[in-house]
Amino acid sequence: MISKETILVIDDGKNIPIIFVTAKSEDIDIIQGLSVGADDYITKPFNPMELVARVKSNLRRYLALQGYRPSESNDKMALDELTIHFKTHEVTVGDKEIKLTRREFAILELLARNKGIVLSIEQIYERVWNEPFLGSENTVMVHIRKLREKIEPNPKEPKYIKTIWGVGYKLENK
Incomplete structure (x- = not known):
């Protein structure tokens, strides 16, 4: 048994x-x-x-x-005006290049590679920081806020990074 x-x-x-x-x-x-x-x-x-x-x-x-495909088509993702180039770590909104920190890009890449899937703050923290989550909610929330300020047309009404209250965050295109 x-x-x-x-x-x-x-x-x-x-x-x-x-x-x-x-x-x-x-x-x-x-x-x-x-x-x-x-x-x-x-x-x-x-x-x-x-x-x-x-x-x-x-x-x-x-x-x-999980949607993983080791090919060239997996090196870039476009959601409306937002384009993410995974190999070169470049992000553009429209024609404007957006400068992201290493952690901001890692969060955006994680959300993009799991597009439509809600990831908890704990999952985001452990995958991006590569260390155990010990109640570091504010760390992730601050990085998400800064990321939204850089990529969202209106950070107060996010178009790309959605909050699923009580659960976490997901990247979507609506």
Whole structure:
């Protein structure tokens, strides 16, 4: 049987592939593992090359579902007047080049690469600052405000970076 500790690890709020590697090979164990959230299940003993192939397969599927495409078309995004060039870290609104700090660009890129998906302040902080979130809401909110002042036609009525109250922020084009 799957332990409660295992289920808690799976239910951490992150949307990442999970592969169970276990000695439990009974049908009920496999079914329960897949039922609680595993994307794949491999039993011991196993061929290490099979494990690598399963990891790669799950990562391919995960990245495809996240909209990741390693191609030139993923180097630029345009939303109405706002254009983001990911490789060169250039942002323009209309014909005007917008100067962003490294963190502002990282936040904008994160929101753009997850367009339409609401990201919590915690998710933004941990992905942009690459450190654990310890109640740093104001840090993210200040950066979002400064970013809006630079890219939004009217920062008080944002066109691109939307606040989803009680949840977080998302980039949209409406």
